Amino acid sequence: MLGELAAEKGVTSAQIALAWLLVQKLWIVPIPGTTKLHRLEENLEAADIILSQDDSRQITQVLETIKIVGERYSPEHQARVGR
Numbered sequence: 001m002l003g004e005l006a007a008e009k010g011v012t013s014a015q016i017a018l019a020w021l022l023v024q025k026l027w028i029v030p031i032p033g034t035t036k037l038h039r040l041e042e043n044l045e046a047a048d049i050i051l052s053q054d055d056s057r058q059i060t061q062v063l064e065t066i067k068i069v070g071e072r073y074s075p076e077h078q079a080r081v082g083r
Contacts, residue, residue, distance in 0.1 A: 001062045011049055018046035020059050 002013040009016070014032070021030045032043045051059075073081065 001058065005055060005059070009049065011045070012042060015042060015046040015049055016051075016059075018043060019049035019051050020056060022047060023051055023056055 002016050006013045006016045018030050018032065021028055032039075034040050034043065071078065
């Protein structure tokens with residue numbers, strides 16, 4: 001779904017994902033990692049992508065169908081949370 005939306009807008013799936021994160025809440029700041037300048041520039045361009053309310057709703061609906069399984073952290077790392 002992200003690939004289709006990205007193709008329609010002439011951008012990458014990663015840019016759509018970042019653009020979606022940016023419209024969720026004002027305090028959400030995605031921190032994508034890269035070692036390549038062209039990827040950094042691509043990531044920054046995501047801030048200029050305008051997603052309609054329908055685009056955002058569709059992405060959210062697709063995400064809600066994904067079943068999350070497993071723990072977020074290993075037991076060793078979970079023991080360090082909140083320290």
